[in-house]
Amino acid sequence: MKIGICVFPGSNCDYDTYYIVKDILQEDAELIDYTSKDLDRFDAVILPGGFSFGDYLRPGALASKTPLAEAIVNFASKGRYVLGICNGFQILTELKLLPGALLPNENDKFICKRVNLSVENISTAFTRKIEDKEVITLPIAHHDGRFYAPQDILEEIEANNQVVFRYQGENPNGSLNAIAGICNKSGNVVGMMPHPERISEDILGGLDGLKIWHSLIA
């Protein structure tokens, strides 16, 4: 599988994601510069975490105006797989590929810790190897992760089974309906605040992230 990792100025989980795909999964990985316009050679692209364009204006806002962002919209419209992690999720909502928005955490602080998540939709390309309602542990590290959508949109997200991950137990950032990750209606685009790339090796104290990667390359 050929997997592209999108690099915007200020992305900082790009190399971590690249490492997982290339060194741990041993798949064909390539870093894609934000000026690129062509994604045809890829089977899937990942928008990694970080602070693209320094979070200026709003997290993800400036990255969504780049040539690469336009190419991602095009790529997703063809039904190809797109995963946005943390800042990548924020970019996907800015691009309207996913509904809702990510607002500053309820306590207005950056939060770095491990959280429990219930996997609520196992039909996406990133969750198909996980059991329905399985609880997995992944790290979060963000300042703007509070999922918000107007009531009618929120109901639609729930009705369409677009919630992919829900915080289990503690809701760390005040997200509506404890939403940690969602997909688009067709399920090929997924955004999530937690970082699966940080917990995919024994040496880092857990393997739950691998469930997401194994779903992708299955």
Next chain:
Amino acid sequence: MDNLHGLTEQEYETIKSLIGREPNDIELGIFGVLWSEHCSYKSSKPLLKRFPTEGPYVVQGPGENAGVIELEDVFVAFKIESHNHPSFIDPFNGAATGVGGIIRDIMSMGARPIALLDSLRFGDINQSKRITKGVVKGISHYGNCIGIPTVGGETFFDECYNKNPLVNVFCIGIMPKNKIYKARATKAGQLLFLIGSSTGRDGIHGATMASSQFDEKALKRRSNVQIGDPFYGKKLLEAIMYMVDKDLPVGIQDLGAGGIAGACFEIAYKSNMGVDINLDEVPLRENDMNAYEILLSESQERMLIVIEKENLQELINIANKFHLSWCVLGETTTSDTVNIYFKGEKVASLDYKIVAEGVPSCYTQPSKTFSPSMEKFIPEKMEPKDLFMKLISNPNIASKEHIYTQYDFEVGTNTVLGPSSDAAVLRIKWPLRPDVKSEQGIAIKADGNAYYMEADPYEGARWTVSECVRNLACVGAKALAFSDCLNFGNPRREDVAIKMELCVNGMADAMKEFSIPVISGNVSLYNETVEGSTITNVMPTPVIVGVGLLEDVHKHMDHRFKKPSSLFLIGNLNQEYTLNGSLVQKILTGSVKGTLTKVDIEKEKLLVELVVKLIKEDLILSAHDVSMGGLITNIFESLVDTNLGASISLYIDEDPIVFLFSENPTRIVVSVEQELEEQFKNIVEQTPLDWMLIGSITNERNFTIEYNGRELIRCDLETAKHIWKNSLKDFF
């Protein structure tokens, strides 16, 4: 600033006689910065010479932007630096730029920064909210955004830091072997290429400000504080790594204290070569800046790269690729002067040797010494449990998770052990450079308990060095080298100078006994506030960071109890236990004093070897060193985040309060599976060290301590956990 630019009358006279004329205003500004304590070490140089700086792993000792050691597969660069004064005036920006500055020091060596530690000292917690919140947010803002994890550190509170908080930041980086960059040009005709952010008016005379004490007007010095932009820092980091990968630089120097002037004089002096500088092309962010401001601005996120002329176009392309501003700042010459031109005029011309070497030493060896009182502190009769509850709610013991969860401690996916461990453990990889990879691991730990050094400066410093080495051993690492940050008050005051002298001697002697060198560091003096007739100096607070090696990163250990097992105390158990210098003494009496028991470093060396061996051979389940808060705190810390309990039975002659709360060194608590006990004891008995079975870890969530058969403490762990976890909640 006064009209002498921070210089004394005597220094001014020295300058006149060295250059044979009256210096102009710009030249005086250059001397003011480069002869400041921060840049010239004029009060501490003879002290720094006492430290050992050489050893088998050392590739680069003190004197460059960072020190470098050699591991099996990679070189490792590291350094600690202070940003104390700015962090009082503007806590957020002061701390943030402290992080940015130390990261650039590591980049200057050509290394990829992989982790940060911060060592913080705050005042009385109820009076310091502006500072504590600002500093933590500043570190979080810069480190998280630039994508370098803050993997550990220490936070300590005492009222002596009310107006002089200490913010020390440490950074470590990795690089391929044999590819160190230095602040050097190699021949005349090479270009000085300035790259990064534009130059503004922020931080002018920051270094001078950081070299004097505070008075009532301290908070008005905000314009001396630099403003950081981590996004720019990230772009600069990637640009530097890109040019290093292509081996384009001849030399690299970051712009820190003294801005353009500081960096150019550094390169000229170290290269033994003149430099002609033209300020006309420097990208500015404000209009009408004059030569003085451009030269001395400490605007952040700028680097100076020495390059061959034929590589200029490639450097310009890199600057453009990463959206960084740039200019050709100057050129190396065969002369012995740094000439500075602005708008067609020569505005300054100084011999770089005079600037670098001419500063008169301010160091005088104190004529007196300080002898701690021999009196032993014995607390009045009190319930041990009450004392224990006081300890776990004390800000110096309470959980620091409200601080470290604001730091991204995992970005980079190299954090094997993060905050709250005895030491942080890092694995070594750099995905884009397959040659930068290793099965070895790195451990890092900052230590600097000022109570020890306030009570008994010489011995306290030896305790501190021992504690750092012991902490590294508890995760399975052998200490290889140190970086240190010498934070003291005003050295013109004799009592401060005496304690500084004793601390440095204690540290240096201990390091020599351990055969572990210091390879980088920083000095921060004048941490003093004068308000009317009240003079407050910080306690002696040297901070050391130990860097250790794990032969196999997979074989690391942490302090948490894992399952029902036997609990042993190992080490030098036959020593005179004391509460002098302990947190208990501070809590009960309001001050710390009295002699500390002499640490037997030969035994300490054996203990750290023993623990590393026990970890390597899988004979222990946990290891945690006894330090602040004593044995009882040690056991509690290993217990609190598990579902287990501990039943402790002590059969000793020692007073139980002293034994449980003493912070005496050379002791480590380990848990051992019952079937491995005999093997474990045999290995300990092959050394002159002692073991003592102190109890067992159980499945019952209780913490009880018996003393010679009678119950001394019974503690509900969930209540204690709640107190420990939430005591700092509202302060960060």
